[in-house]
Amino acid sequence: MPAYDFTAPRLFVEAELRAGARLPLDRAQANYLLNVLRRKPEDPVLLFNGRDGEWRASLAPSGRKSADLDVLERVRAQTVRADLHYLFAPLKSARLDYLAQKAVELGAGTIRPVFTRYTQGERINLERLRANAVEAAEQCGILAIPDLAEAVRLPEALEALEAERLLVFCDEDAPVSDPVAALRGAADPAAPPPLAVLVGPEGGFSEEERARIRARPNTVALSLGPRILRADTAAVAVLALVQAVLGDAR
Numbered sequence: 001m002p003a004y005d006f007t008a009p010r011l012f013v014e015a016e017l018r019a020g021a022r023l024p025l026d027r028a029q030a031n032y033l034l035n036v037l038r039r040k041p042e043d044p045v046l047l048f049n050g051r052d053g054e055w056r057a058s059l060a061p062s063g064r065k066s067a068d069l070d071v072l073e074r075v076r077a078q079t080v081r082a083d084l085h086y087l088f089a090p091l092k093s094a095r096l097d098y099l100a101q102k103a104v105e106l107g108a109g110t111i112r113p114v115f116t117r118y119t120q121g122e123r124i125n126l127e128r129l130r131a132n133a134v135e136a137a138e139q140c141g142i143l144a145i146p147d148l149a150e151a152v153r154l155p156e157a158l159e160a161l162e163a164e165r166l167l168v169f170c171d172e173d174a175p176v177s178d179p180v181a182a183l184r185g186a187a188d189p190a191a192p193p194p195l196a197v198l199v200g201p202e203g204g205f206s207e208e209e210r211a212r213i214r215a216r217p218n219t220v221a222l223s224l225g226p227r228i229l230r231a232d233t234a235a236v237a238v239l240a241l242v243q244a245v246l247g248d249a250r
């Protein structure tokens with residue numbers, strides 16, 4: 001991992017970033033820097049907007065609860081989103097927050113909620129999902145905010161995958177076998193294809209869904225071991241495996 005300044009707080013901003021710009025902070029951001037982190041004038045803050053790379057800025061308090069940021073210099077070039085799609089059946093809110101943050105930390109470049117037969121609930125709060133993705137990016141030095149794809153039903157999600165994209169299907173009914181060997185057998189680690197991962201809801205996949213997913217060419221049904229994992233645990237396990245064998249953790 002390149003030397004990286006994890007001591008300075010990182011903030012995601014929507015504004016364009018260029019040397020000399022002065023950015024007013026919103027109340028929440030000002031409160032966080034001034035009163036939570038107790039940053040002082042001139043303290044460095046790192047800014048990113050998902051487009052212009054990462055910039056060092058200095059804090060210019062303009063009151064007890066307000067501050068601006070003076071943008072100084074770019075310290076990291078913008079990175080591109082990883083070509084790793086994370087497809088998941090929505091969970092109840094607190095666990096969904098966790099799942100969204102872990103998917104971002106583990107390098108998902110696109111996050112897509114997928115409604116399946118046993119998914120709990122029929123709605124998803126995309127604003128909340130995005131807020132969790134941004135928070136994970138701020139905390140983990142990530143510059144490319146993942147794309148939050150529209151929530152769809154399973155058939156549409158499968159349809160939307162390009163033919164060349166390898167789908168790693170976490171199938172709790174798959175016979176226990178070596179997941180590393182299964183991934184190595186599904187794609188060439190020296191030239192991995194675009195990737196997608198699919199994790200089901202707490203109630204798992206129906207037999208009809210399982211058959212439909214397995215019928216898709218370029219799909220590998222992966223066992224994550226002899227125990228049934230909670231969906232958010234499965235998310236972390238499969239993303240770590242995929243990144244280690246075919247992704248950016250090699």
Ligand code: SAM
Pocket residue numbers: 170171172173198199200201202203204205222223224225226227228229230231234
């Ligand atoms: N169908 C299971 C049951 O009824 O006990 C529960 C599903 S599990 C809580 C949620 C999702 O995590 C599954 O649909 C699957 O995608 C993934 N998962 C959990 N354990 C797994 C395992 N051992 N192997 C592969 N995937 C697993």
